[in-house]
Amino acid sequence: MRILVIGAVAAGTSAAAKARRNDDNAEIVIYERDKDISYSGCGLPYYIGGEIEDIGELTPRDPIFFKKKYNVDVFTGYEVLNINPDLKQITVKNLHTKEVFIDNYDKLIIATGAKPFIPNIEGVDKENVFFLRNVQSARNIRNYIERKKPKDAVIAGTGFIGFEMLENLMADGINVTIVEMQNKITPNLDEDMALFLENALLKKKINIIKNSTITKIDDETVTLNDNTVLKSDMVIMATGVRPNTELVREAGIEIGVTKAIKVNNKMQTNITDIYACGDCIETFSTITGKPVYRPLGSTANKTGRIAGDVVTGGALEYKGNLSTGIFKLFDMSIASTGLSEKEALEEGYEIQICHNIKPDKPSYFHGKEMVIKAIADKKTQKILGVQIVGYEGVDKRIDVFVTLITYGAKVDELFHLDLAYAPPFSTTKDPVHYTGMILDNALNHNRKIITSEELTKLVEKDEKIQIVDTRVSKQYDEAHVDNSENIPHSKLRKSMETLDRDCAVVTYCNKGVTGNATQNILINHGFKEVYNLSGGHKFYKESKSK
Structure with missing residues (x-):
């Protein structure tokens, strides 16, 4: 069997390596238009900034490596000009010699990746x-x-x-x-x-x-x-980027709704014996099952491995993705997975949101706070999506949430996770635990949450609502939610008679914990509708336009 691969970055090389592991007798050839192969694209900004001094660290494999280790022939500086599915041939141009030739395949894997979107701007082609x-x-x-x-x-x-x-x-x-x-x-x-x-x-x-x-x-x-x-x-x-699909369009290979190559869960296109993987294909959401375009290195490697397995008789199938992403920005870490609030609402979910501000580890181990926004489905009580902005430990928490969402965890299950604990690594109740507790309380124990956006709209509409700032007076005097009154937690039991039990109440503190405690007090004393401000005053203040 002769397997041809178009593209030699993450997906193409992953496909070739897996195909070779499955079949040591197949002829495997990769054609790559560029001169660099199998590189870490996500590491390139750090080479520019000098954090990575030698760019060779990002390009550890070359054609010699692939020939020696996998017996795969990789030809760089070779551009595939067209695909003829009827004859099972591709036309290739050697960019070094300008020679054009035909090559035949039994199986073809397309891993042409993506290209930058170039906006129509005067001067966009300048040297700078x-x-x-x-x-x-x-x-x-x-x-x-x-x-x-x-x-x-x-x-x-x-x-x-x-x-x-x-x-x-x-x-x-x-x-x-x-x-x-x-x-x-x-x-x-x-x-x-x-x-x-x-x-x-x-x-x-x-x-x-x-x-x-x-x-x-x-x-x-x-x-x-x-x-x-x-x-x-x-x-x-x-x-942003757009999928490289010019080659496949001319060959009659189907393009999906995201304008990337449409494949099934075995990376098969609509044409027999032609497969595609990596940044040129559309995948699908694990949650909704709908097509998405998510050009990420992790997805490229995964889909490449599946393509290489399937062309050599394997049974791997793609299970979908959650659009998980994380990036570093100075000393901060920003991560997300699953559906955003906007996406969940567009999909028709009735959602419960919470904002949880907790340190990654105790203060005596220099823990720093992270903000976790979690979105859950009120009907099934499953986690739909999570976003985290923090410092250390964000990667650990987002990966826990990825696993929970993938396997359909409900909010009440988060508290029972036996997560690793020691002071250098986490708090006794992890931020993941707290997120589950907040959502479970909101959905199952009448501990309602109101977001900053929802509260702001109520205030702007002059709705009848009582807003109670439960912090000490000094904090209230420095800054507070509009239309709120200051009743510190320690004085609430004596002062609650000043509040109307039949009128909705919103309690808040700095980050939510004391707000929840005062919410409990009011509910236990017969107040009918009590909300805690999600994320407390800190998130309310820091999530407003300056």
């Missing part, structure tokens, strides 16, 4: 404008910085690449402004969590301009759609 997608583009950016020593830069986009480039350009001493076309930063976060992150960045003096697009790029300036002119010696276009 960069799209970070492959190893050579990273080299070009670093060489430009070393040669030109730019003082000011603009980054368009606030996805993973945009923020990772922000940190690494600033590490090079460059003054950076971020331009985002949406009304919020970070596509994978809901608006409240995005504002929480944005306010943390503003404290670090990061320049962020939202609701704006670049209309013109010059050598030393960038012009925005409102005619604002920014100083800029270089521009990073982190405007």
Whole structure:
């Protein structure tokens, strides 16, 4: 059997390696248009910032390695021009010699990846404008910085690449402004969590301009759609990627609703003996079963392995994904998995939300707080999605939530998890435990939660509601929720007669714990409708536009 693979980054090489493990007699050939293969694209920003000094660390494997270890022939600088499914042939161009030739296959695996989206902007093709997608583009950016020593830069986009480039350009001493076309930063976060992150960045003096697009790029300036002119010696276009599908469209291979290649759970396309994997395909949500386009290195490796297994007679199948992502930004970690609040509502779920602020470990071990936003389905009580903004330990918690969502855990099960505990690693009740307790109380024990957004709308509509700040008077005097009155927790039992038992009450403290305690007191004394402010005053304050 002759297996041809188009593309030699994460998915293509993973497919070839798995195929070889299954079948030692197959002929396996990979054609790659680029000159670098099997590299860590997610590590490229850190090479630019100097944290990774040798780019060779990101490209540990070359064609010689694959030939020696896997007996796989990898040809770099070879572009596949077209696919003929009827004859089971591909036309290939040797970019070194310009020779064009035909190669035959029994099985074909397409792993053409994705390419940067290039917006229609005047000057986008200038020497000082960069799209970070492959190893050579990273080299070009670093060489430009070393040669030109730019003082000011603009980054368009606030996805993973945009923020990772922000940190690494600033590490090079460059003054950076971020331009985002949406009304919020970070596509994978809901608006409240995005504002929480944005306010943390503003404290670090990061320049962020939202609701704006670049209309013109010059050598030393960038012009925005409102005619604002920014100083800029270089521009990073982190405007997302699109799947490379030109080759397959001409061959009659079906494209999905996300405009990526449509495959089944065995990575099979609509044409017999043609498979696809990696950033060029659409996958599907584990929760909804609906198609999604999620070009991530982890997904590329996974789908590549499945393709390599299936073409050699294996039984692996793709189980879907939760769009899990995490990135580092200075000393912060930002992660998400599953459905966002917006997505859950669009899917028709009736949801329960909570915001939980807890440290990753005790303060005597220098623990730092993380904010966990969790979304649960009121009907099934299953966790639908989680977003976390914090410092250390975010990766551990998001992976726990990924596992819980994957296996359909309900909110009351989180408390019973036997999670690892020792003071250097966690608190006795982990933030994951607390998240489950809050949601379980809200759904099953009449301990209702109200979000900052919901409370703000009630106040703006002048709804009849009593808002009780349960903190000490000094904290209340410094800042408080609009229309609230200060009744400290210690005085509540004596002062509750001033409240109307038949009118809705919202209690809050700094982060939610004391607010919940006072909520319990009021409910136990006959108050009919009592809510605790999700995330307390801290999240209320830090998730508002400044």
